[in-house]
Amino acid sequence: MKPASKQSNARFLLTYLLHHKKSYGLGIVFIFLTNWLAVNIPIHIGLSIDLLTGELEKNQDALIYNVSMVVVFAVVMIVTRTVSRILFFNPGRAIERELKNDAFSKLTQLQKEFYDQHETGKLISIVNNDINGVRALAGIVMLQIFNIGFALSLTPVKMWEISPSLTLYCIIPVVVTFFIAHRAIAHMRAMTKKRMEELQTLSSHTIGMLSGIEEIKSYQVQPWAIAEFAEHNQAILKRSLILARIRTIVLPIITYTDRIMKVLILSVGGFYLINQDLTIGEITALLSYATLLAIPFISLGMIFSAYQTGMVSLESMRKILDQPVDQQESEHLSEAEQQQLFSAGIQVNHLSYTYPENDQPTLKDISFDIIPGQTLGILGKVGSGKSTLVNCLNRYLDIDSGQIYIDGNDVTRLSKQDLRSAVRTITQEPFLFSDSVANNISFGGSDHPDALSLETALTQGDMYKEVQQFPERENTLVGEKGILLSGGQKQRLSLSRAMYTPSKLMVLDNVLSAVDNKTERYLLDQIFNKLRSDCTLIVSHRASVLEKVDQILVLEGGEIIAKGSHQQLMQSSAFYRETWELQQESNGGNIP
Numbered sequence: 001m002k003p004a005s006k007q008s009n010a011r012f013l014l015t016y017l018l019h020h021k022k023s024y025g026l027g028i029v030f031i032f033l034t035n036w037l038a039v040n041i042p043i044h045i046g047l048s049i050d051l052l053t054g055e056l057e058k059n060q061d062a063l064i065y066n067v068s069m070v071v072v073f074a075v076v077m078i079v080t081r082t083v084s085r086i087l088f089f090n091p092g093r094a095i096e097r098e099l100k101n102d103a104f105s106k107l108t109q110l111q112k113e114f115y116d117q118h119e120t121g122k123l124i125s126i127v128n129n130d131i132n133g134v135r136a137l138a139g140i141v142m143l144q145i146f147n148i149g150f151a152l153s154l155t156p157v158k159m160w161e162i163s164p165s166l167t168l169y170c171i172i173p174v175v176v177t178f179f180i181a182h183r184a185i186a187h188m189r190a191m192t193k194k195r196m197e198e199l200q201t202l203s204s205h206t207i208g209m210l211s212g213i214e215e216i217k218s219y220q221v222q223p224w225a226i227a228e229f230a231e232h233n234q235a236i237l238k239r240s241l242i243l244a245r246i247r248t249i250v251l252p253i254i255t256y257t258d259r260i261m262k263v264l265i266l267s268v269g270g271f272y273l274i275n276q277d278l279t280i281g282e283i284t285a286l287l288s289y290a291t292l293l294a295i296p297f298i299s300l301g302m303i304f305s306a307y308q309t310g311m312v313s314l315e316s317m318r319k320i321l322d323q324p325v326d327q328q329e330s331e332h333l334s335e336a337e338q339q340q341l342f343s344a345g346i347q348v349n350h351l352s353y354t355y356p357e358n359d360q361p362t363l364k365d366i367s368f369d370i371i372p373g374q375t376l377g378i379l380g381k382v383g384s385g386k387s388t389l390v391n392c393l394n395r396y397l398d399i400d401s402g403q404i405y406i407d408g409n410d411v412t413r414l415s416k417q418d419l420r421s422a423v424r425t426i427t428q429e430p431f432l433f434s435d436s437v438a439n440n441i442s443f444g445g446s447d448h449p450d451a452l453s454l455e456t457a458l459t460q461g462d463m464y465k466e467v468q469q470f471p472e473r474e475n476t477l478v479g480e481k482g483i484l485l486s487g488g489q490k491q492r493l494s495l496s497r498a499m500y501t502p503s504k505l506m507v508l509d510n511v512l513s514a515v516d517n518k519t520e521r522y523l524l525d526q527i528f529n530k531l532r533s534d535c536t537l538i539v540s541h542r543a544s545v546l547e548k549v550d551q552i553l554v555l556e557g558g559e560i561i562a563k564g565s566h567q568q569l570m571q572s573s574a575f576y577r578e579t580w581e582l583q584q585e586s587n588g589g590n591i592p
């Protein structure tokens, strides 16, 4: 199969259109009926006029018949036109929903590298703004393609039946208009693409500014922020004006095509009338056909504009949808295999890691094991590589193969999704959703058979009593990124969330940094006594946090400089002993 990224936009869209082939198929039938009725009405109008100019009494029955046909056709046309619009617009909306869902689903699978290259604001703009262009493409543009197609093929045939030469005269302005529109569309497409990119940049810029609004206020730099915003906005305005200028020039040319046709029909047709080659009724019918041709031509301008916007939007959406997902990410362990994961623990084997931007390795030759049921501690100064080590274990960072093994299997062969469903990492800066306390804790895990009650999870995170004081208790909203909570409350809430469902390996990366000593003791007791994971890894600056763990690794400059239990390290590591003693004196402070 051709890779998705090589597919043309039309082919790509077709896969979505085919999901609604029944609706589009029926819609095409109804559009054909509408156009068929439309081209037959002028015939009866023309006949009626010719009958009116003849002997009225003799022609009465024929006149009634023709007028009745005009009325019946017109009424049926209202119905078929309405139904055809429903049959095209509904799939347009459905495709919008499908694309949005697919884009979001893809976004949940993409890795850090993608997010490093694409700003959040731009992605939001693509999913929320650019998608509108695709909806129009799948709805109104699709409808008009068939509408215009039928109108432009049926109408000239009927005109030809009346007067082939006059039809040929009328085709000249149609062809000229088509070429002008064709040139304009290419130019507008390039402009629309630029405007869409500028919109994405504005969205990204706005998100950045709003996220840092408190900084902007405290530094009193509102005028700078306003000027920056205005500059981006001005660029969009400029681009919109260029687009409007092209439309203003091209649309009247398109719109006036029928007037030119009418002038031709009246002048050349008038000549034919004098020579008795045409009747008044036939000229009236031809004038009606000119109007019938004009309607698709007027919409042609709008459709050209919607088409090129839609195509640019589709390209934009494909920046997300065409992103390749790591093959491993689509191959998952069975439920039984998931259950078995970690049965033999983790082996870290000569792990080294260098950030792509750096020359020197941040981690050097790290080796250790985590045995099921064991609690491991990592102690180290600021910048010693603790978080880097954690991010290698949960594969937030991409490591080379042959360095970390789970149950003897290379971790790089496991999908990140499977790994992360077993390894739960809680960081010192937890992310809370703009939702209630309860939803932040259950966080999609309420169906888990071993989920704790909300009360128990809150108690284990030492948050229960505090939450009872909140205005709406568990239903209290925590604000964007948990802004309504203190740093310590956020950390404890994320700890409650981590304990809510069991995991194989729980990694606590400096999670207790923002809580006082008494709370820290309580939380450590909860973690040690009511372990909700097979193994626990605690990262901290504080030696006191690690006193009770089975094994402690002491990191310095990305290397393990000592390894052992608290007692062993007090004997064997001067660094550890001094750190512990200093922290005892300063009542649990960080490594100096």
Ligand SMILES: Nc1ncnc2c1ncn2[C@@H]1O[C@H](COP(=O)(O)OP(=O)(O)OP(=O)(O)O)[C@@H](O)[C@H]1O
Binding pocket: 355, 357, 358, 362, 380, 381, 382, 383, 384, 385, 386, 387, 388, 389, 510
């Ligand atoms: N994304 C990154 N790109 C480049 N270098 C990084 C990146 N993240 C961390 N580093 C560097 O790696 C080194 C170790 O950082 P790391 O965050 O692992 O230390 P840490 O021990 O967890 O520190 P802390 O206790 O402050 O969290 C630091 O020198 C840091 O500058």
